[in-house]
Amino acid sequence: MKKILFPTDFSEVANNAFIHALEFAKIVNGELVLLHTFELPIIDNQFIPENYYNILDSLQLAQYDMFKDQIPKLRELAQKQHLENIKLNHKIMEGDLIYSIKRAIKEEKIDFVIMGTSGATGWESFFIGSNTGAVVTAVDVPVLSVPVESEFAKIKTIGFTTRFRDKDKSALRQVLKIAKKAHAEVKCLYVKTSKSDVSEETINQWKNEFGNEAVDFIVMNTDLVKETILDFVSHKNIDILAMITHKRNFFSELFNPSLTQKMSNVSIVPILAMHEE
The missing domain is CATH 3.40.50.620 (HUPs)
Incomplete structure (x- = not known):
């Protein structure tokens, strides 16, 4: 079974790409690994507030809660596409997006990455310095980029x-x-x-x-x-x-x-x- 990494920020762009990811998983007999990443604020060591670690803990908890709340919405999207049988795994990682994706590819033995893109043409943000464009050059597995304008249609x-x-x-x-x-x-x-x-x-x-x-x-x-x-x-x-x-x-x-x-x-x-x- 192929493993497909799907980085998401739960935006409209990502949700549109999620439908493509589900359909692609169906084609290649794959499972999706949903990846959400977040970065904690960097504070100068000299000016760490007393409650700094409490703040970090609450920020991390907020990310986990948001992630937990969004998963049922994605499952609902899968159900609407009649693809609720596609296996979904979840991964939340703290750190830089590119680093997290590279790490997830290695840890999960990923075969494909699927990401949504937006911009003046959808393609522009993919290839001109966007997160997706950076991922393409940083990883060694195929990357399917899905412009927000691209509605899924049967691949002929x-x-x-x-x-x-x-x-x-x-x-x-x-x-x-x-x-x-x-x-x-x-x-x-x-x-x-x-x-x-x-x-x-x-x-x-x-x-x-x-x-x-x-x-x-x-x-x-x-x-x-x-x-x-x-x-x-x-x-x-x-x-x-x-x-x-x-x-x-x-x-x-x-x-x-x-x-x-x-x-x-x-x-x-x-x-x-x-x-x-």
């Missing part, structure tokens, strides 16, 4: 971008496993620019190697890489876009509001950020 098509490098194959195989369980197809996009050094022989070798899989390889000849990927998401009805995080600044450029706002047809879909092996 998963997009995957590649540059036909050998090290992209393991990520594609992982995507194909998810697609198989979701009864979905995979559309694999390569944007072939004027500087591309990928040969037709390499492309054909990939097509032969994955010939028995439900994957469609699409090669687009253009130098407009970012625009082509966004166009691909919209025109091919992509429900989740899987991308390898080999170059994070590329993500920042790709999902920059100045670019996405120019393209009225851009679909805001969850992004599955995968790591190079």
Whole structure:
């Protein structure tokens, strides 16, 4: 059984992502580990008030009480989705979010992280210095980011971008496993620019190697890489876009509001950020 870490602050953004997390858990036969983190105030040693430790205790208790109160609401959400059978575990940790997530991944042997994002486009906050963006670069498991605008719909098509490098194959195989369980197809996009050094022989070798899989390889000849990927998401009805995080600044450029706002047809879909092996 796969283990999925779901960090939450119980906001609307997180609750929307929780529905995606439940559905994803159903697809991969997984269980959810709900993680809530909090940070206690730092006080200069020279000015510690007499009742400092009492204050800390009451702040910790308040966090635990809030956590305890929110869990039934999440169970109610699961029930509405008819996914009350998905196993839920709970974890509350004091400390920095990134540190806590990394620790939880190690302690719980986590396979995936799923987080909600919000911002000018939903994608913007994910890739430009947000908590989610920081998590992507800090952990070594796939991270599914869910923009608040993205309502869950049955996953029929998963997009995957590649540059036909050998090290992209393991990520594609992982995507194909998810697609198989979701009864979905995979559309694999390569944007072939004027500087591309990928040969037709390499492309054909990939097509032969994955010939028995439900994957469609699409090669687009253009130098407009970012625009082509966004166009691909919209025109091919992509429900989740899987991308390898080999170059994070590329993500920042790709999902920059100045670019996405120019393209009225851009679909805001969850992004599955995968790591190079």
